[in-house]
Structures are given as structure tokens and as C-alpha cells.
Amino acid sequence: MKTLFKIDLSKHPSELAVKPHNRWHPDIPIVEWVKPGAEFRMECYDWTGGQISSNDDANEIRDVILPRVHYLSGPVGVEGAEAGDLLVVDLLDVGPLPGSEWGFTGIFAKENGGGFLTEHYPRACKAIWDLHGLYCTSRHVPGVRWAGLVHPGLIGCLPSRELLEKWNKREAELIATDPNRVPPLAAPPQAEHALMGQMTGQAAGRAAKEAARTVPPREHGGNCDIKNLSRGSRVFFPVYQKGAGLSMGDIHWSQGDGEITFCGAIEMAGWIDVHVDIIKGGMAKYGVTNPIFIPSPCEPKFGEYLVFEGISVDEFTGKQYYLDAHVAYRRACLNAIEYLKKFGYTGEQAYVIIGTAPCEGRISGIVDIPNACATLAIPTGIFDFDIRPNAGGPVRGVPTGTDVARAT
Amino acid sequence: MRADTWLDEIADLVYLGIGDESELVQVLARIRRDFGAVATALISHDFHTRKGSWTLEVGLDSLFRQSYIDYYAARNPWLGYSPAYETGRVHVGHSIIPGWELVRTEFYSDYLRPQDCYHRLCGVPLRLGQETIFLSVMRAPGQPEFDDRDVADLRRLLPHLGRALHLRRHLLRRCATHSALRDLLDALPLAVWIVDRDGRLVTMNAAADAQLARGVGLRLVGGRLVAAGGADLGVLRREIHAAALAPSAGGGAGGRVTLQRGQGHQPLVLHVAPLGARTDAGGQLAEPERLVAIISPGLGSDDRDAVADLARAFGLTQAESRLCAQLLSGADLAAAATRLGVSHSTVRTQLRHVFAKTGTHSQAALMRLIGGLAAPGLRDVRPS
Structure with missing residues (x-):
């Protein structure tokens, strides 16, 4: 299995030779081209790019710089993929990086992202999880242990320019209805802290100003945070850009439906083994504009x-x-x-x-x-x-x- | 939303707005309705000083008027690209600043949002020197963006609006000048009538009105200004006619008419002067007609002051001054001698001296000179 994207946890994502990206933009350069049928490994930072440590300091959660997230590995180009195709992605396996078998969960402060129940739990908190093979436990949350349902929280293909403009327009219109809301109604483009992959110079600066944040799921997939999009599942992504431009990250060891604490899964750095293929003209053939997927045959089994x-x-x-x-x-x-x-x-x-x-x-x-x-x-x-x-x-x-x- | 006849209908309203601001407000209200907007405003802006203000508005909250002038005009991100503000150009707000940048600005959160404004259609009907006048049509967040048809319709309206605003500016400047001159005329202690060549009254100042009301020297008959004394009718009419036909206005042109007011009253000395052409006479396309000003010292003037001024100006002795005062009060030379208790030959000698000193050659000329001095506005004609 060839590793197409390597990371180094001792370095900040921006220090890598081949950098991740934390925005969506059609001009982000493809880092590697593969043929349909290729299998490869992608290493990924945790979603924050290493802002959280395995300790008892929840101030790290309070102080997370959200415009930095999510650090995504890619984009990988698939030869022959064109707008209108479906990119078939088999998540062959997903796991933690060797020597980094731990994860974290954050309750985000209302003033810094918030969460589903932020009116009830407005203060930042943190829980650290230890991974034991298939299982996880936490010193901060005793009395529970379960087998992981490991999945990338965020995976999808590059948007076209037209799609990007559509996103920016509709999200700005939503923000416009209440621009001062805490937490905000949406996360508009923000050049500060943008990492545009292999883009450099003025082009990167210009693109960063309009590049979509990675926070919400959109037509291309993105930050769907679907726990059942786990190792062993097969996903069909709509292709909006030549070569598809598949990127991924935000790996979760486990997550409840809704990822309700905002940083609600067991977040970790890790790797994802992928097999890709193309269904030519698949979007029209199947009437697909958002991803569809077949869940994994292997999921933790609960009887009750x-x-x-x-x-x-x-x-x-x-x-x-x-x-x-x-x-x-x-x-x-x-x-x-x-x-x-x-x-x-x-x-x-x-x-x-x-x-x-x-x-x-x-x-x-x-x-x-x-x-x-x-x-x-x-x-x-x-x-x-x-x-x-x-x-x-x-x-x-x-x-x-x-x-x-x-x-x- | 807007029928094919829309432009014709609203253009009619626009031109009515030249003379009537309330019609322009109607235009803005109509645009707001027809574009499904929440507000429309004519805003003026100087891109050099970055100052601006609302000119007219419909749907904006007046609470924000002052804060726009004091603060937001200089922070309006839509004004960050001045080439978009050439005369006749139309643009939508997001072509200058995308929505996701706009919503992050203080201008949006503290100025636009409280007024329920988000989408913007903007056209520039007029630039006057450094001042740019633009029309903003605003829609709320949640309403659709302005589309190509909105842009095209506003672009077609702009030339009409530009012409109307230009003419309105011109008219307002004229009105302001007219009003200032009117105030000035009313403040003068002179009575001033302005008539056409036939003596038809065009306008007059407050002092003239008061003088007419008292029936002193002049009266209005059938809208014409005529001498109250029948003997002088022809004199005034001829002088008015001559002034109206004079080749040029101003520059000391025109003449004087002395109207007798009967025994015991000094004669009324009127200055009849040609003015500029009147352009609103008769049909719209008629030849311009020269107007004539008739100026009287007014009833408030003090003859004694006039005599004193004469004495100072021409070095008259006290005896010569007293004689002048007698003549001015309507006395003839014999009556003056009797009233002053001197011989007839003495007053004749004194009068000769007065003629010599003042450069006059007749009593009538002397009276006109004194009458002129009694009108403060004409004192500048005195020889130095």
C-alpha cells in the first residue's frame, strides 16, 4: 500500500513539504494523480492540526483557533474523472498512527464554536481517550468501554468554481440575517489562518479570501460527520472538478449520531486506506448531487x-x-x-x-x-x-x- | 413586477420632481415598490473627502441619518471601488464586495442589518464636480438578489433621473439666489418696482407695496404702475418705455422722473433703470423682454439727512442748506425767502451758489440730486 500523503506529528501542518489544506477551493493543486482502481494510504492530522494534547488542560479546547481547521490530506487526482462522474471510494481501513493511540473529545465554549447543547453547557471541557486495539476507555469518563467505529469525519472532492460561488452566496445570505449571533450562523471565508495546500504567493492569498471553510457538509460531501461512513464502507462522491480532487481528514475513532458536542467524536490523527474508481456520468445516471454510500459490513455489534x-x-x-x-x-x-x-x-x-x-x-x-x-x-x-x-x-x-x- | 410601460410612467414622475421634492420622494417610493425593495435612497458622496449624506430616502430609518454622515459614509465598503460610480453605471453590491465579506463588516452589522438591508442595486444618475449622486435600492436578507433585469431597468431610468436632478440643482440654485435678492430688496429702505415695458408690475419689494398702499406718487391701475398725478402719467410711461428699449442694462443707464405731489409735499423722485431680460413673458418661445426697475427713496427716508448729505458732499453753507431744505419741502423761491426771512435776491444768489457747487443748472435737477441722496442705495453715485 503506497502512502500518497505523509504527515509528521512533530511538525505543524504548514511546515510539511507537501502541505494539507484547510479550505475548499477549485484551484488547490492536486498533490498526486492516480489511475482508477488505485489503492493508497493517506495520513491525516487530527482536525485541529495538533492544537490538542493528551493532558488534563481543557484551556486548549477553550483556545482552539477555529479558522485553522480542518487540516485535510489531499487533494488526490483520479485520472479520467470529470465533472458529472461519480467517484467510487472504498474506505478499505482506517486507524490511528503508530505511537499515537489516543484521542480527544471537546465541549466547545459558546463563544468559540459552541455545540448542540451550548445553552446548557457553555464552558469548554475536554476528555482524553486511550485506544486499546479495538477498544477505547477514558480516564475522564469512567464506566464505559466500547469498540471503535472508525471513520473520516470529513471526506469529499474539490468544488467547481460555480459550486464555490453558490456556497458563498447562500451562506453569506444566512449570516446576513443575524451577523452578530454567538455562535455564528455560518463560517464565511477567512483568509487568516488559511492553508491552501501547494498554492503559494498571491494566487494563494487571492484564493484564500474566497475559499470555503471546511466546517459544514455540502454537495461534495465534506464535513458530514457520519459515524457509519466507517472503515469498510463504499462512498460515491459527485465529481464537480476535473480529476475529482479527493481530500480527507478529521478522523474519528468513534462518534454518536450528531457529533453533538461539536468536537464530539473521539478525535485523532491517523491513516485511511482508500481504493478509488469512477462511474462515468454517474451523477446523471443515478440522479445524484450529494454523496451516497453503502455502510461497512463490519460495525460494533450491540444487542440492546x-x-x-x-x-x-x-x-x-x-x-x-x-x-x-x-x-x-x-x-x-x-x-x-x-x-x-x-x-x-x-x-x-x-x-x-x-x-x-x-x-x-x-x-x-x-x-x-x-x-x-x-x-x-x-x-x-x-x-x-x-x-x-x-x-x-x-x-x-x-x-x-x-x-x-x-x-x- | 414591472410592465413594459414602467419606464414611461416613472419618467413622468421623475420630471415632475424637478420642481417638487415630494414628487421625487414618490419616485423613490415607486422604485422601492416596483423592485420589491425595502428601501431606496439618493445618496451623495465625495470620493476625495470620503464624506457623504442621504439626500432623499424612502424606507431607511431616520435614526441612522446622522451616523451615516458622521461615521458610516467613510466606512461604506460599497464605496471602496470608485470606478463603479461613473455616471450612468449600474452595479449590484456583491460585485464590489462579496456577501461573505460584507456580513463581517461593522457597516453591515451596525448600520445595514438594523435597517433590514442586505442586497443592493446601485446606479449613478449624476456627478457634479467632486460630488457623486447615486441611487441605492436595498433588499432584505432572505429576499432574492437583484438580477439582470433589475440592472437593465435601472440603467434605462438613470438618464432621466440624471437630467431631472441636474435641472433640479440648477433650479434650486436659482431659487436660492432669487430668494436672497428678494430678502435684500425687502431690507432696503427703498421702494422698488419691477415692471415690463408697458408698466405692468412684475414684482415689487415690501417698501414699494407699503408705498402703493399709502397712495404716494404711484398707483396700480389694471396691473400697471402709473403716476398718481394725471399730469405726470405720460412722463413716467415714456421713461419706462425708453428704459425698456435701452441697448444695455446696468452701467448707470436709465433716467429720473420727478412726480409732483401737490402743494406742501416734496416731489417724488423716481429712478427708472433698465434691467436684464425677462424670459418668462408671453409664450415660452417669445422674444425676451427687457424689464425696468423703478426705484423710489421710500417714505422712510429723511429729507433732512439728504440735505445734510448734500451740504457735506458739496460744501454748502448753512444758509444754502436751509434754502435747499425749503425747496425740497415744496416751497418756491419766493416762499422760501419769506420763510427764511431774507430777500428774494439773497435766495437767488444762494441758489446760484448751490447750482455752482453741485454742478446743477435747474431747481428740478437739484431736486433729483437731493432725491437720489435720500435713497441710501444710490448714494454711491455721488461724486467723490
Whole structure:
């Protein structure tokens, strides 16, 4: 297996000879060309490019410079790929870099990115995870252990110029409705801290000014944060640019549906083994504009879940929302956290668990006016103790005195 | 949204705006409606000093007017590329600054957003020296961007708007001058009438109006200014006619008319002077007609001051001054001698001296000279 993209964890991404990129732009140069059918390895920084260390200092999370993220390895060009094709990507395997078998989870401060429950948990916190072969544990979140569902949080192809302009236009229009919101409604282009891969000089500066941030998922894929887009799955990416320009990064050891703490997965540096192929004209043949994928045959197996329901009613005001799945899923998550706290977890620990463990989030009902119904299913098997309800009431299973690391 | 007849309809409104600001406001309101906008504004800007202000607006919040002048005009990122502001050009806001940059600016978050403005269509109807006048049409975030048709329609409207604004500027300047001159005339202690060659009153100042009301020397008959005393009718009419036909205005042209006011009153001395041409007479395409000013010392003037001025200017003795005052009050030479208690031959001698000193050769000429001195505005004609 040839490694097409190598990283060096002792160096900042910008110090590499072949640099990652942390923006999307059609002019970012292809770093390697491969033929359809090629198999190769891509090494990737963690999404922050090494801003987080394996220690108990949560100020690192508080101080993450978000305009630096996400550092992506690539883009790889696939010979013969043209706009309108589908790029077939087999994620042959994904794993941590040797000697770097650890990961981190952050609850981001409301003022610095926030998270799904930022109104409830506005302060920065951190949990470190240790990886043991297939399994993970955390000194900050005791009482849980599960097998990883390793996946790239972010993978996709370069946008065309037309697509980039479309993104920038629509996202700016959204920001315009409330430009001072905290957290912001979207992340507009920002030249500062942009790393444009192998682009240099004025061209890089000009492109950085308009290059799309990597924060949201878009038509090309990108930061989808889909836990089931894991090793062993096959993804079909729409191609918008000659050569496709496949880039990837933001590897997660594991994640719950929604990646709700924002940096909610178990984030790590690692490698991704890839096989690529092309379906000529596949976008039109299948009517595809966003990626489609076939999940892996290998996923952690859980026989039982405890499922929490949520409805679209605001927890603070009691206001009824119309079929709002965002509100409903938030309520389901909050219900799960309140439940887990009965077993001795702090709110932040419980928040981290449902953000990192392979919890299943579902939109269960979206037509029953006025309430959307969302569910969060937690595998009971990840806990060292029984979390199922019974007549005896909850029994504390978490050692006292443990907690996530908190920012000062 | 805009029918084929749109331009014709709005152009009519635009030209009405030349003389009436409220019609221009209607134009802005109509543009706002027809472009589905939240606000429209005519804004003036100087790209050298980076100062600007709202000229007229519909839909903007007046609370922001002053802050635009004091602060945001110099920070308006849409004004960062002056070539877009050539006369007749139309552009959309994002061609100057993309939306994602705009939303990061203080100008957007603290000025545009509170006024619900985001998309912008801008056209430049007029540049006057360093001043650029542009029309901003604003839509809210969430509304569609301005498209090619919006740009084309505004571009077609701009020449009309430019001409109307240019004429309006011109008219306003003229009005301001007219108003200042009017104020000046009213402030003078002179009565001034302006008439056409037939004596038809065109305008007059406050003192003239008051003098007419008192029926002193002149009156209005059928809109014409005539001498109140029948004997002088022809004199004034002829003098007006002569002034109207004079080859050039100003420069001391024109003459004087002395109207008798009966026993016991000094005669009224009028200065009749040709003025510039009147362009609004008759049909629009008629020959310009020369106007004539008739200037009277006014009732407030003090004859004694005039005599004193005469004495100072020409070195008259006290006796000669007293004689002049008597003559000015309407007395003839014999009556003056009696009133002054001197012989007839003495007053004749004194009068000869006065003629010699003042360079006059008749009592009428002397009276005109004194009458002129009684009009403060004409004192500059005195020989030094």
C-alpha cells in the first residue's frame, strides 16, 4: 500500500513539504494523480492540526483557533474523472498512527464554536481517550468501554468554481440575517489562518479570501460527520472538478449520531486506506448531487439500546415548534443526559458519552403535527453497569470525584 | 413586477420632481415598490473627502441619518471601488464586495442589518464636480438578489433621473439666489418696482407695496404702475418705455422722473433703470423682454439727512442748506425767502451758489440730486 500523503506529528501542518489544506477551493493543486482502481494510504492530522494534547488542560479546547481547521490530506487526482462522474471510494481501513493511540473529545465554549447543547453547557471541557486495539476507555469518563467505529469525519472532492460561488452566496445570505449571533450562523471565508495546500504567493492569498471553510457538509460531501461512513464502507462522491480532487481528514475513532458536542467524536490523527474508481456520468445516471454510500459490513455489534424520545417543544420557554427535528433531537439528548446523571455522571460526562459512543439518532416521526419526534438510542452494552430502569431505581456506577477536564 | 410601460410612467414622475421634492420622494417610493425593495435612497458622496449624506430616502430609518454622515459614509465598503460610480453605471453590491465579506463588516452589522438591508442595486444618475449622486435600492436578507433585469431597468431610468436632478440643482440654485435678492430688496429702505415695458408690475419689494398702499406718487391701475398725478402719467410711461428699449442694462443707464405731489409735499423722485431680460413673458418661445426697475427713496427716508448729505458732499453753507431744505419741502423761491426771512435776491444768489457747487443748472435737477441722496442705495453715485 503506497502512502500518497505523509504527515509528521512533530511538525505543524504548514511546515510539511507537501502541505494539507484547510479550505475548499477549485484551484488547490492536486498533490498526486492516480489511475482508477488505485489503492493508497493517506495520513491525516487530527482536525485541529495538533492544537490538542493528551493532558488534563481543557484551556486548549477553550483556545482552539477555529479558522485553522480542518487540516485535510489531499487533494488526490483520479485520472479520467470529470465533472458529472461519480467517484467510487472504498474506505478499505482506517486507524490511528503508530505511537499515537489516543484521542480527544471537546465541549466547545459558546463563544468559540459552541455545540448542540451550548445553552446548557457553555464552558469548554475536554476528555482524553486511550485506544486499546479495538477498544477505547477514558480516564475522564469512567464506566464505559466500547469498540471503535472508525471513520473520516470529513471526506469529499474539490468544488467547481460555480459550486464555490453558490456556497458563498447562500451562506453569506444566512449570516446576513443575524451577523452578530454567538455562535455564528455560518463560517464565511477567512483568509487568516488559511492553508491552501501547494498554492503559494498571491494566487494563494487571492484564493484564500474566497475559499470555503471546511466546517459544514455540502454537495461534495465534506464535513458530514457520519459515524457509519466507517472503515469498510463504499462512498460515491459527485465529481464537480476535473480529476475529482479527493481530500480527507478529521478522523474519528468513534462518534454518536450528531457529533453533538461539536468536537464530539473521539478525535485523532491517523491513516485511511482508500481504493478509488469512477462511474462515468454517474451523477446523471443515478440522479445524484450529494454523496451516497453503502455502510461497512463490519460495525460494533450491540444487542440492546435504551432509547430516549424528544419532541419539538423548547425546554426553556415551553414554546411549541412545528415539526422541528433540531429541537426534538436536542430534547432527546437532554433527556438522556438527565437520565445518565442519575448514575453518577456529571452533565458534561454524559454529554461526552452520547457524543462519542455509537449512539443511534433518528428522526422517528416528522409528520405528526405539531411535534417532530426524535430518538437517541444508547447501546446499554457500553456501560460497566446496568443502566436499564428497574423497580429499585438507579444505582450509582461511576466512581465519585471523576469528571471531564474543565477550562479555567 | 414591472410592465413594459414602467419606464414611461416613472419618467413622468421623475420630471415632475424637478420642481417638487415630494414628487421625487414618490419616485423613490415607486422604485422601492416596483423592485420589491425595502428601501431606496439618493445618496451623495465625495470620493476625495470620503464624506457623504442621504439626500432623499424612502424606507431607511431616520435614526441612522446622522451616523451615516458622521461615521458610516467613510466606512461604506460599497464605496471602496470608485470606478463603479461613473455616471450612468449600474452595479449590484456583491460585485464590489462579496456577501461573505460584507456580513463581517461593522457597516453591515451596525448600520445595514438594523435597517433590514442586505442586497443592493446601485446606479449613478449624476456627478457634479467632486460630488457623486447615486441611487441605492436595498433588499432584505432572505429576499432574492437583484438580477439582470433589475440592472437593465435601472440603467434605462438613470438618464432621466440624471437630467431631472441636474435641472433640479440648477433650479434650486436659482431659487436660492432669487430668494436672497428678494430678502435684500425687502431690507432696503427703498421702494422698488419691477415692471415690463408697458408698466405692468412684475414684482415689487415690501417698501414699494407699503408705498402703493399709502397712495404716494404711484398707483396700480389694471396691473400697471402709473403716476398718481394725471399730469405726470405720460412722463413716467415714456421713461419706462425708453428704459425698456435701452441697448444695455446696468452701467448707470436709465433716467429720473420727478412726480409732483401737490402743494406742501416734496416731489417724488423716481429712478427708472433698465434691467436684464425677462424670459418668462408671453409664450415660452417669445422674444425676451427687457424689464425696468423703478426705484423710489421710500417714505422712510429723511429729507433732512439728504440735505445734510448734500451740504457735506458739496460744501454748502448753512444758509444754502436751509434754502435747499425749503425747496425740497415744496416751497418756491419766493416762499422760501419769506420763510427764511431774507430777500428774494439773497435766495437767488444762494441758489446760484448751490447750482455752482453741485454742478446743477435747474431747481428740478437739484431736486433729483437731493432725491437720489435720500435713497441710501444710490448714494454711491455721488461724486467723490
